[in-house]
Amino acid sequence: MFNIKTILAAAALIGAMASAPAFAQEHETITIQKQHWSFGGLFGTYDTNQLQRGFQVFREVCSNCHSARLIAFRTLAEEGGPEFSEAQVKALAAEYEIADPSAEGGKRPGVPADRWPSPFATDQDARDANGGAIPPDFSVLAKARGVTDAFPWWITNYFTAYAEGGPDYIHALLNGYEETPPADFTLPEGKHYNHVFPGHAIGMPPPLTDGQVAYVAAEGQEEVPQTVDQYSKDVAAYMMWMAEPGLVARKETGFKVLLFLVLFAGLMYATKRKIWQGIEH
DSSP: OOOHHHHHHHHHHHHHHHHHHHHHHHTOOOOOOOOOOTTOSTTOOOOHHHHHHHHHHHHHTGGGTOOOTTOBGGGGGSTTTTOOOHHHHHHHHHTSEEEOTTSGGGEEEOOTTSBOOOSSSSHHHHHHHTTTOOOOOSSSHHHHOOOOOOTTGGGGHHHHTOOOHHHHHHHHHHTOBOSSOOTTOOOOTTOEEBSSSTTSEESSOOOOOTTOSOOOOOTTOOOOOOSHHHHHHHHHHHHHHHHOTTHHHHHHHHHHHHHHHHHHHHHHHHHHHHHTTTOOO
């Protein structure tokens, strides 16, 4: 005779087996190819030219829907970033109107100390323009996204200092749109198919197209491809800088600390040998 506990356990097992395929499909692991980034690794640094191109993509395309509330205009001139001149930053800020109750008419031209203005006056305006969803703020989005490596490969990330999961994901997402979804996939109305986005149905339409942003190569520099792949790499790098503008300084400090610890350990070992020299132990 089977008792009630055995019957319940069997029923739970059957239910779990029946729902396993659906669960696996919902939580499927997306393989994202890791890109080469100038700021990757222990000694990586930002590429100033790439950050300037990424800012151009952000300004001309992304900032029409996405905000960057934590970024002040003046940071664009700081060392280690896009490194625009102070005159360029001042002129750029003046092109935008900043809401200021103390100003005549409630608005004034921007100054370098102002933060990047939101494209929408209120959250409700953002919802109304984007099908009920508020586009995520770009300030720290590159640190809020990441790549999941299967066991045991994620262990190697500790040795390679891999921390570029956010830019890798953003680059893959921007290149992951497909005009025609698979035959067995039902795309909800108003959504777009993206094989990288979790669930594959994303509300944001493809934001980039080849030739959309006109790069102008500086004198002595090679022409940069004006393709979706290049745009996505540049804007992902810029978003990484926005999320972690002190990345290079942090790496330099970490290297100095490690060097100090190695030297300190050597001095301690030499001191120990000196103190215990000639003493039997």
